Amino acid sequence: MSSSSANIIVLLSLGIAGIVLMTRKLKRAVKQDLGAFVQRFEILPPPPPPPPKAPHPLTGLTFAVADVFDIDGYITGFGNPDWARTHEPASRTSPVVSILIENGATCVGKTVIDDMASSIIGENKHFGAPTNPAAPDRVPGGCSSGSAAAVAGGLVDFSLGMDTIGGVRIPGGFCGIFGFRPSHAAVSNIGVLPVSPSLDAPGWFAKDVSILRRVGHVVLQLPHCEPRKPRQVIIADDCFQLSKIPATRLTQVVVKSMEKIFGRQVLNHLNLGDYLRSKAASLKEIQNGELNGDQRISLLAQLANAMLALNNREFKHNHEEWISSGNVSVDPYVLALARDSSEATNEHMAYCHSARNETHTALNSLLKDDGILVLPTVLGPPPKLNGKEILSADYQTKTLCLSAIASMSGCCQVTIPLGVHEKLPVSVSFIARQGRDHFLLDTVHAIYPSLQEQADIAMKSNISNGSISKEESAETAKEKGNIAYKEKQWQKAINLYTEAIKLNDKNATYYSNRAAAYLELGGYLQAEADCNEAISIDKKNVKSYLRRGTAREMLGYYKEAVEDFRYALVLEPTNKTANVAINRIKKFVQ
Ligand SMILES: *[C@@H]1O[C@H](CO)[C@@H](O)[C@H](O)[C@H]1NC(C)=O
Ligand SMILES: *[C@@H]1O[C@H](CO)[C@@H](O)[C@H](O)[C@H]1NC(C)=O
Ligand SMILES: *[C@@H]1O[C@H](CO)[C@@H](O)[C@H](O)[C@H]1NC(C)=O
Ligand SMILES: *[C@@H]1O[C@H](CO)[C@@H](O)[C@H](O)[C@H]1NC(C)=O
Ligand SMILES: *[C@@H]1O[C@H](CO)[C@@H](O)[C@H](O)[C@H]1NC(C)=O
Ligand SMILES: *[C@@H]1O[C@H](CO)[C@@H](O)[C@H](O)[C@H]1NC(C)=O
Numbered sequence: 001m002s003s004s005s006a007n008i009i010v011l012l013s014l015g016i017a018g019i020v021l022m023t024r025k026l027k028r029a030v031k032q033d034l035g036a037f038v039q040r041f042e043i044l045p046p047p048p049p050p051p052p053k054a055p056h057p058l059t060g061l062t063f064a065v066a067d068v069f070d071i072d073g074y075i076t077g078f079g080n081p082d083w084a085r086t087h088e089p090a091s092r093t094s095p096v097v098s099i100l101i102e103n104g105a106t107c108v109g110k111t112v113i114d115d116m117a118s119s120i121i122g123e124n125k126h127f128g129a130p131t132n133p134a135a136p137d138r139v140p141g142g143c144s145s146g147s148a149a150a151v152a153g154g155l156v157d158f159s160l161g162m163d164t165i166g167g168v169r170i171p172g173g174f175c176g177i178f179g180f181r182p183s184h185a186a187v188s189n190i191g192v193l194p195v196s197p198s199l200d201a202p203g204w205f206a207k208d209v210s211i212l213r214r215v216g217h218v219v220l221q222l223p224h225c226e227p228r229k230p231r232q233v234i235i236a237d238d239c240f241q242l243s244k245i246p247a248t249r250l251t252q253v254v255v256k257s258m259e260k261i262f263g264r265q266v267l268n269h270l271n272l273g274d275y276l277r278s279k280a281a282s283l284k285e286i287q288n289g290e291l292n293g294d295q296r297i298s299l300l301a302q303l304a305n306a307m308l309a310l311n312n313r314e315f316k317h318n319h320e321e322w323i324s325s326g327n328v329s330v331d332p333y334v335l336a337l338a339r340d341s342s343e344a345t346n347e348h349m350a351y352c353h354s355a356r357n358e359t360h361t362a363l364n365s366l367l368k369d370d371g372i373l374v375l376p377t378v379l380g381p382p383p384k385l386n387g388k389e390i391l392s393a394d395y396q397t398k399t400l401c402l403s404a405i406a407s408m409s410g411c412c413q414v415t416i417p418l419g420v421h422e423k424l425p426v427s428v429s430f431i432a433r434q435g436r437d438h439f440l441l442d443t444v445h446a447i448y449p450s451l452q453e454q455a456d457i458a459m460k461s462n463i464s465n466g467s468i469s470k471e472e473s474a475e476t477a478k479e480k481g482n483i484a485y486k487e488k489q490w491q492k493a494i495n496l497y498t499e500a501i502k503l504n505d506k507n508a509t510y511y512s513n514r515a516a517a518y519l520e521l522g523g524y525l526q527a528e529a530d531c532n533e534a535i536s537i538d539k540k541n542v543k544s545y546l547r548r549g550t551a552r553e554m555l556g557y558y559k560e561a562v563e564d565f566r567y568a569l570v571l572e573p574t575n576k577t578a579n580v581a582i583n584r585i586k587k588f589v590q
Contacts, residue, residue, distance in 0.1 A: 014204045032133040032202070034153045036146040038067050038077055040109035045101050055583050063100060067110045068117055070094045070191035077112040078193050079143070085530035089215040094191025096160065096219050098200055109158060111146025115321065115331040119143055120399060129349040129385060134176035134425045136530050137263055138382035139390060141171030143195075144205070148175040151205040155532055158206040158215050164195040164429045165226045165311055166403030168203035169429065172381035172415035176425030178212045179205050179396070182442070183434040184410035187219050189445040196314035197406050198356075199307065209448045212414075213441040220437050229266075231373040233258050236573045237273040237491070239405075242398050244380030246473075248458050249421045250428050254374050257450035271373075271491065272405070273299040275366065280352055280358035289590050298525075303359060304400035306352040307408050309344050312337050344576050356408045360434065363409040367433040372443060374430055375402060377415045383425035402429075410434040414444055454570075466544025474503035478510055485517055487506050493517040508538035515547045519554075527551040542571045550583060558588040 008234045033040070048055040067077045089431075093101075101107055112127045114120075122145030123129040130149035132140040140149050144161025148171035151159050161168040165182040172179020181203045192202055204219070207213040217224065240251055258267055276283055277299050316338045323330055323338055344352075355514035367373060379398055383390040390396070406413035420426060432440035444470035481496030497514035504510070515530035531548035535543050549564030562585050568578040 006473050008138045012064045014328065015586055033155060034133060034149045035128050036111050036130040036149040036153070036155065037064065037111055038146070039074065039076070040125065041107075043071070043101055043107040045104045045106060048104065056102075057218060058100060059107045061211065062108050063105050063158045064109050064111045064147060064150045064156045065097055065107065065160040065162065066117075066147045066162055067096050068113055068193040068195075069110075069160055070193075071097060071107070071110070074110065074187070076193055076372060077110070079115045079117060079126070080328075080330060082118070082330070083322075086322070086325075086328065090191070092191060095188045099218055100160075102216070105158075106300040110576045111144070111150055111159060113144055113146065113162065114142035114167075116269050116315075116334050117143040117164065117167060117193070118315065118334050118337055119331075120166050120396070120403075122171060122183075123385070132175050132382060134420075135174075135382050135423075136443035137385055138424065139174060139387075141174035141378075141382060143167035144171055144203075147204050148172060148179065150175050151175070151207055154207070157208070158204055158211050160202060161206050162192070162195060163201045163203040163407075165400060165407055168201075168205065169377055169403060169406075169413055169415045170399065172205055172417075173377035173427040173429075174425065175205075176420070176427070177205050177207050177415075178209060178444075179203065179377075179418065180212060180216065180417035181406055181413045181439050182216075182220060183222075183412040186222050186412065186435065186437050187314075194318050196311040197318075198314060199311055206213070209445050210287070213445050213579055216437060216441045222435060222437055224438050226523060227275055227446075228370055228439065229262055230370050230439075230443055231266060231445075232268055232367070233262065233266045234268045234270050234366070234371060234373050236373055237269050237377040237495055238271045238273050241403060241495070242379055242401065243376040244502060245376070245421055245426055246502055247499055249418065249426055249455070250376060251374070252457055253418055253451060253454040256454045257447055260449050260514075270500045271320075272373075274357065276300075276303070276362055277364070279362035280355065282354040282358055285555070298401070300401035300404065301397050303355060303408055304397055304404040305551055306355040307400065307404040309352045310356065313344060313349060321522075359405070362404070363411055364433050367411070367431070368435075370439065372430050372432055372440070373405075373411075374428060377402065377404065377427045377429040381426070412437045412440050412538045416444060416448070416451065417450045418451060421459075421460055440543060455510060470503045474500040474507065474510065477503065478513065481513060485513070488520075490517045490520045494521075506537060508534040508541045508544065511537070512541060512544045515551070516589060517542065519547060519550055522549040522554075524554045528555070540571055542568050542575070545571070545582075546575075546577060549578075553585055555582070560586050561585055562589055 048059055070076050072093045075084050075089045103479045112124055112130050114124050119142045122140040122142035130140050130146045132138050133153035147159035147161040150156045152175035168179040181201050182199055187202045189200055189202055203261050204215050283299055320338050370575050404566050411434050412429045413429050415427050415429050418428055419428045477496050477500035481493045484493035494514055498512050500510040510528040511534035515527040518527035528548055528551040531544045534544040545564045547569040549561045553562035565578040565581045
């Protein structure tokens with residue numbers, strides 16, 4: 001076994017060396033198009049009907065397609081030169097592409113996609129990263145990187161991409177454009193290379209909200225109903241806690257616009273993790289039963305992990321044979337992905353399937369026909385090219401926590417650009433239940449002008465009072481948090497401390513105070529994590545040792561709890577709280 005894996009590595013590095021030589025040339029040739037295209041060509045629509053008949057709905061628009069959609073006579077390359085080398089040209093055009101052309105749009109080329117459509121980053125080793133026109137030193141996001149770049153750079157009016165675990169929504173957010181992931185099975189995936197079919201959704205990008213909606217009218221295989229107003233707009237507070245962008249630039253922009261357009265009564269707040277925990281028995285089960293030690297992850301992270309397990313299993317089923325045919329070079333993460341799924345037991349896969357079913361049911365009953373869930377698309381601004389941030393497990397898990405919600409429930413989701421914050425693109429996402437794609441597109445279309453207006457106000461108000469520093473704003477948020485805490489409004493206090501942390505993540509007090517609020521809500525893992533942060537900033541923070549001790553005591557880590565209380569006593573020898581606690585726990589330790 002070791003010798004065969006050594007062979008693979010040798011073949012792999014030989015392969016990569018060859019490709020580097022080959023793509024040097026290619027890169028230079030395509031870079032003037034932002035490096036977004038694999039191939040350019042032109043497929044013209046049929047002539048428009050003579051007046052007075054209306055022209056086709058997409059007349060005059062150009063589009064590009066990610067290199068996973070079949071086009072008759074062209075090889076579908078899957079982001080990998082060896083795939084292209086080992087496959088014949090397609091003998092038909094995928095229906096979603098044909099219908100766009102029949103409706104008047106001109107197809108102008110195929111765009112770069114991550115290697116085998118299997119990443120959220122957008123740095124394809126073989127083709128290079130397409131340039132992100134909104135932030136040239138940042139990643140464009142994947143997997144549909146070229147399609148996003150082409151739209152953001154104005155090279156086409158819209159483009160098609162593939163969204164399995166976020167492949168349209170994430171690059172949409174990073175490149176500052178709309179990205180639409182339709183409901184699962186609402187757009188045909190015939191003639192589209194499968195990544196993980198039970199999660200795959202062919203989606204599209206646009207800069208203009210009316211083009212986004214027009215494309216939806218053409219490609220969605222759903223009955224179109226009368227536009228209606230949302231009855232409920234639910235802000236997922238816990239998801240926004242993952243975001244590094246201040247609330248003034250995200251939630252407040254959405255809240256103000258919704259109030260203006262649809263009225264204050266539509267707005268609601270929800271902790272999505274808690275909601276799912278109350279509705280999804282399988283997620284609850286694993287939360288209470290199997291989680292310990294290294295597995296201490298939140299419920300949304302469990303959902304993300306279940307999504308990855310399904311993704312890996314299906315990807316492997318479809319592509320393992322080709323990948324292990326030995327004469328092909330794939331990115332190491334594609335290899336890892338295929339290898340990873342072999343470890344998932346059938347029992348675990350059954351759990352993943354029921355987690356998906358239950359998430360689907362839970363979101364359907366939450367959103368019904370006319371509800372919108374609001375959440376961040378991504379954690380913050382697009383990460384730096386070739387940087388470490390986006391490669392870290394923490395970054396990827398948190399990002400996938402956000403994208404798993406629609407992928408696992410089958411819901412539709414749209415990435416909505418909200419201008420820039422500190423010169424980098426910012427976005428928010430709306431989700432509607434599976435099958436309500438037209439409703440979602442209509443809602444975005446109705447509210448977008450107001451969102452833009454509010455985003456502009458938020459951006460401008462910032463410039464005019466630049467004198468208020470982040471640190472001062474953080475202190476204000478913390479003060480408000482303390483008031484909420486005194487009033488026993490624990491969740492509100494948590495949200496405000498989170499706001500303070502976003503503005504200034506170098507102050508131990510903010511983490512320690514949030515830990516106190518988590519303790520009140522029984523969020524012992526979060527409390528412990530916050531105390532860890534506080535202590536790493538300030539090694540002498542007595543309160544953080546006391547709070548971490550309490551959290552650990554509740555979690556049953558008695559030995560560690562006693563250590564925390566002892567250390568608090570070292571720092572403050574007369575502290576009765578610590579003394580009492582040590583005496584209380586001691587008996588469990590021996
Ligand atoms: C491996 O690929 C090369 C082209 O890169 C080809 O010439 C050769 O025949 C292939 N070998 C096998 C065993 O498929
Ligand atoms: C998921 O739900 C469908 C019906 O909605 C059911 O047929 C199927 O057995 C469920 N699968 C699991 C793993 O619970
Ligand atoms: C910032 O300035 C705007 C208008 O210039 C004003 O409406 C807003 O209240 C100011 N914000 C703060 C926090 O002072
Ligand atoms: C204003 O800009 C600063 C940094 O330039 C940022 O930290 C702050 O969050 C912004 N405030 C708003 C209201 O967007
Ligand atoms: C940290 O927070 C505390 C309490 O709010 C405050 O007194 C202190 O000035 C802050 N320190 C910094 C460096 O911002
Ligand atoms: C123990 O120390 C904490 C943190 O300094 C303080 O808030 C608390 O009042 C002290 N308790 C006692 C009983 O001394």
